[in-house]
Structure formats: structure tokens, C-alpha cells
Amino acid sequence: MKISRLAMENFMIFDHLDVNFSPDINVISGENSTGKTAVIKLLYSLLKGYTEACSSRGDVTKDKIEAALVEKLQGVFRPDNDAVGRLVNRRQGSSHTDISLDMADNGSVKIGFGTKREKHIDIEDTFPPDIQETSPVYIPPKEIISATENFGSLYSDYHIAFEETYYDLTRLLERPLRKGPNTSEQRRVLKSFEQIVNGTIIQKDKKFYLKVKGAGEFEMGLVSEGYRKIATIMYLILSGSLSKNAVLFWDEPETNMNPKMIRPLVDAIIELSRMGVQVFVTTHDYFVQQCFNMAALYSNPGNERKKLLKYKFLSLYKDENNNIRFEQQEALSDLTHNAVMEEFDSLYDREQEMLYGRG
Secondary structure, eight states: OOOEEEEEEEEEEEEEEEEEEESSSSEEEEEEEESSHHHHHHHHHHHHHHHHHHHHSSSOOOOHHHHHHHHHHHHHHHHHGOOOOGGGGOOOTEEEEEEEEETTTSSSSEEEEEEEESOOOOEEEEEGGGGGGGEEEEESSOOOOGGHHHHHHHHHSSSOOSSSHHHHHHHHHHHHOOOOOOOOOHHHHHHHHHHHHHHHEEEEEEEEEETTTEEEEEEEGGOHHHHHHHHHHHHHTTTSSSTTEEEEEEEEETTTOHHHHHHHHHHHHHHHTTTTEEEEEEEEHHHHHHHHHHHHHHHHTTTTEEEEEOOOEEEEOOTTSOOOEEESSSSSGGOSSHHHHHHHHHHHHHHHHHHHOOO
């Protein structure tokens, strides 16, 4: 199942948002405090909460779905006192939020709640039962694979000031490897990542190691954080968590990545999408934007065997009244608001002025 549309009114910093998504790759950019992470966290919370409700034991009732969605919103966004009403836009006149998530197969879920709500939401849904086959995966900016051995049990038993995305990721990393050989699609994606880290990922008793060609095994805490994030993706592919039924949300994949790693990283994400994974990426990075844009503009020349992917570039920005607005295009170059490119151009102009002076 693929996410096709998100519409919301008065959610957090947004007064309005209504955006359509690509079934393949979606790249979200904008300045700080324009809501990039809030968008993918909301998408993840709704999809993950719903799939957890449907995969739990017993009948799937409306009350069970409501409870699962509330718990996921609480865990991912961490409002004070677990009051979901604190997620309503707090500008004057805002007292209620309405959110609608649509899937490509016409399934949808609509929720709403007011500022005075704490642990209840209004819900209307038409998701089919096989929604539980969808696998939402969220990769936060900070890595967690080096702490997987202890983090899961600590999070379960104690109140730790971490968003639930880290705990969900830990639970996925704790899964054992699936039996049988990797598929051709898995091998193709893994090859792209293995070229970046010059090795493979292995797991022993919830401890992860990077096996580097010609150098042996290194504990995950001894390798760079950028490599740890790539190792995370590699294990999720090996364990089957990232498969054709997955939806991947990756918040700022460029974090702790050398610019030389960006192109092979984007190439690997593209291979994931060709495998069937729907991808949502947030970024502040010029290289990430441009690599995806080049793929969108020049992909698949003369190669009919490869799946032709669809791209969607979403730009979030503030208008003259400091309201969050959005723009969406199928090519990055068609956006009229692009904070990353605007700053790149500004830096170039400053350099020219220093070199040649005014006029």
C-alpha cells in the first residue's frame, strides 16, 4: 500500500496542508521550523499506529484503532502530559485539528481532536484488512544501532526522553534474519550500500558489527555515525523489514555523511524504491536535492528493464505573514521556493562580490 495524499487543518505549525505524494520517491525540503519532520512523523504515526492495531490479537475494533493511533501520536510527538490536544495549532482561533490520510487503493483514515482532548480522538476509517502487511520504517537523524543491545529493554521499563521512532527502529533491528537466500532486488540494493561502507553488516546477540573487506569486524560504536546509519538500512533489508511492502521515512539522510557519500546513498535509495519501497526523505542538503533531481530528469535512458520511478518534490516555506505554505512539483528545478538553492545562490553571489567588488 502506498500513501497518496495528506490533508490537514490546524495541526502544529500548519494552518492548512493538502499535498499529493508519489508512490515512489518524495523529497521534502524547507528552512528550519517549516514542518518537514512534522509531516513525515504524522504520516508515520498514522500508518504505524494503524498497522499495529490491525496486527494485534483479537478483533480490530474502532476503539482499538483509536487507542493505537493516540498512543503512537503520544510516543512520536511527546506532548506534555501525553495530551494530544497540544498538537493543535495554537494560533488565535485554532481549537480543532482535522487530518486525512489517503492510500493509493482508496483506503483512508480521518482523525480529529480539539485542544482540550488528552487521550481521545475522533476517527473515521476505510482501510482494508491487508493494511497490516504494510511495513512503515522511520530512520531518525541520530543512529541507534550502536545502542540496540540495551535500548529496547530500557525504553520498555523506564521513562526515557526519546521519541518512539527510536524504539520502533530498535524493535526492527532486534528481528532475526529471514531464512533463505536474498532476492535479486535485495542483492542489488545491498551492493550499492556495501560499496559505500566497503563491507557488510553482521549481528551477534543484538550486537552489530561492520565487517570491512581486508580489515575484519568492527564494533558498531567504533565506526562513524554515517556508516552506522547505512548499516541500519542494510540490516533492515537483510531482515525483510525493508521490502516491497515497506514505506521508508528517512529524516535528513545526509546527517554525518561526507558529500562524497551522497551520490551512492541516493542511488541506493533509488534501488530501494525500484524494489517497491515508497520513500519519504527530508533534507537540507544541496547534494541530496540535486542527485534526486538528476535522477528524476534523466533516469532510465534506454533501459526498459528498470522501473521508471515517479518523483515528487515538496517545498515548505513561510509567507509574508509567517504562515507555512507549500509547493509541490515533479522536478526540483520547477520549484519557485527552494531554501537550499536560494542559499547556494546567495553564497555564490557573496563570493563574486568579494572577488570582483560591487558593480
